[in-house]
Amino acid sequence: MAIRYPNGKAYNTGLDKKNSTPKSRYVKPTLYGGRGMTLEEELNRSNEYYLSKDIAVIHKKPTPIQIVKVDYPKRSAATIKEAYFRKASTTDYNGVYKGRYIDFDAKETKNKTSFPLSNFHEHQVEHMRKCVDNGGICFAIIKFVVLDEVYLFKASDLFYFWDKQNNGGKKSIKKDIIEELGYKINYSLNPTIPYLDAVDELI
Amino acid sequence: MAIRYPNGKAYNTGLDKKNSTPKSRYVKPTLYGGRGMTLEEELNRSNEYYLSKDIAVIHKKPTPIQIVKVDYPKRSAATIKEAYFRKASTTDYNGVYKGRYIDFDAKETKNKTSFPLSNFHEHQVEHMRKCVDNGGICFAIIKFVVLDEVYLFKASDLFYFWDKQNNGGKKSIKKDIIEELGYKINYSLNPTIPYLDAVDELI
Numbered sequence: 001m002a003i004r005y006p007n008g009k010a011y012n013t014g015l016d017k018k019n020s021t022p023k024s025r026y027v028k029p030t031l032y033g034g035r036g037m038t039l040e041e042e043l044n045r046s047n048e049y050y051l052s053k054d055i056a057v058i059h060k061k062p063t064p065i066q067i068v069k070v071d072y073p074k075r076s077a078a079t080i081k082e083a084y085f086r087k088a089s090t091t092d093y094n095g096v097y098k099g100r101y102i103d104f105d106a107k108e109t110k111n112k113t114s115f116p117l118s119n120f121h122e123h124q125v126e127h128m129r130k131c132v133d134n135g136g137i138c139f140a141i142i143k144f145v146v147l148d149e150v151y152l153f154k155a156s157d158l159f160y161f162w163d164k165q166n167n168g169g170k171k172s173i174k175k176d177i178i179e180e181l182g183y184k185i186n187y188s189l190n191p192t193i194p195y196l197d198a199v200d201e202l203i
Numbered sequence: 204m205a206i207r208y209p210n211g212k213a214y215n216t217g218l219d220k221k222n223s224t225p226k227s228r229y230v231k232p233t234l235y236g237g238r239g240m241t242l243e244e245e246l247n248r249s250n251e252y253y254l255s256k257d258i259a260v261i262h263k264k265p266t267p268i269q270i271v272k273v274d275y276p277k278r279s280a281a282t283i284k285e286a287y288f289r290k291a292s293t294t295d296y297n298g299v300y301k302g303r304y305i306d307f308d309a310k311e312t313k314n315k316t317s318f319p320l321s322n323f324h325e326h327q328v329e330h331m332r333k334c335v336d337n338g339g340i341c342f343a344i345i346k347f348v349v350l351d352e353v354y355l356f357k358a359s360d361l362f363y364f365w366d367k368q369n370n371g372g373k374k375s376i377k378k379d380i381i382e383e384l385g386y387k388i389n390y391s392l393n394p395t396i397p398y399l400d401a402v403d404e405l406i
Contacts, residue, residue, distance in 0.1 A: 057333045059293055064265040065283065080268065083283035090262055094297060096304035099338025103299070130260045135302025 037192075039108045039143045039150070043093065046191035050097075056196060058095030058102055064088055090127045091138075097196060100203065101136040103128065108143045114172040115142055117165050125162050128155045137202055141185075141195060142178060151182035152198040240395075242311045242346040242353070246296065249394035253300075259399060261298030261305055267291055293330045294341075300399060303406065304339040306331065311346045317375040318345055320368050328365050331358045340405055344388075344398060345381060354385035355401040 037045075040060065050056040069082035091105040107119040120140075128138045138155035161173050183198035240248075243263065253259040272285035294308040310322040323343075331341045341358035364376050386401035
């Protein structure tokens with residue numbers, strides 16, 4: 001395994017100088033973001049940190065699969081031979097923080113100026129609505145991947161733009177609005193994405 | 204689809220008398236239980252009811268699968284060609300009720316006099332402990348299938364017997380104890396298993 005700095009960049013030992021081209025040895029000079037991790041990986045790491053410190057128990061749900069055919073070979077594990085991906089009927093993450101129910105979905109966009117609402121499905125928004133109705137704390141974590149910026153956006157704000165869209169409104173939320181209504185989450189060493197700091201402001 | 208009474212028994216229209224043997228026309232005379240549903244099916248139904256009445260949002264998590272090989276045929280859905288079942292690192296059910304985080308696992312036993320602790324895995328018990336530490340409401344729903352009796356058993360009580368077992372104690376919990384410390388849940392029409400009534404006593 002390559003040794004990496006906390007910011008995710010490989011530690012250049014200089015041992016592979018002979019075989020490496022100048023390009024592959026180039027080290028990006030930024031200290032923030034650009035870790036090459038997906039938002040999902042960043043959140044899983046953050047959740048592992050929160051779990052290890054007994055701050056919160058939040059997990060990503062497994063991907064729902066429709067299993068069609070399973071083989072049970074002798075003396076080895078059951079093998080799924082035919083299965084299909086199913087649409088999730090809920091959001092991807094949930095758990096408990098300070099006794100409260102936490103429920104959110106994570107979405108990445110390559111767009112630099114706005115967040116397309118098509119990233120959400122109707123059933124996910126409906127699930128969030130039900131959770132809010134029952135006292136849960138719901139939100140979206142939105143990452144503008146090109147800008148390496150992450151925001152927590154309250155479900156109640158999301159519902160507003162979602163409903164407006166359904167009544168002929170815009171199909172996306174301007175980044176300015178997300179900056180104003182949402183909570184910017186700055187990358188940190190541990191947890192990578194300290195989103196519970198923003199949740200503290202919601203409670 | 205066969206028409207069924209609320210207790211799950213088929214409505215005998217008498218139309219198929221000619222083709223049916225006396226045995227297949229026999230209708231079990233009990234009004235409770237014996238619906239031929241697994242505890243999981245009963246809980247899923249109950250959760251659907253709670254969701255439809257906006258009482259709680261509680262879902263069973265998808266089974267965790269390790270996907271190894273996926274085919275992407277042209278003009279049709281991606282097909283998983285090789286995958287394996289993974290051990291769940293959490294319990295099966297979680298969600299929100301009255302703003303509180305709910306987390307539980309459902310276990311069936313054919314045993315009539317005691318509940319074998321081997322039904323639980325160490326990591327499930329550890330997960331419940333973490334949830335309780337963070338203010339979640341955790342429990343087990345235990346069904347004695349032969350007796351058709353269902354109990355809610357608090358996680359804190361489960362921890363007691365689990366830890367005792369790890370220190371050389373008994374490998375099962377006597378049914379008497381479950382009756383005394385747990386909450387008996389009587390089958391009802393809707394929800395099938397009204398377990399949130401028992402949760403009300405925990406809150």
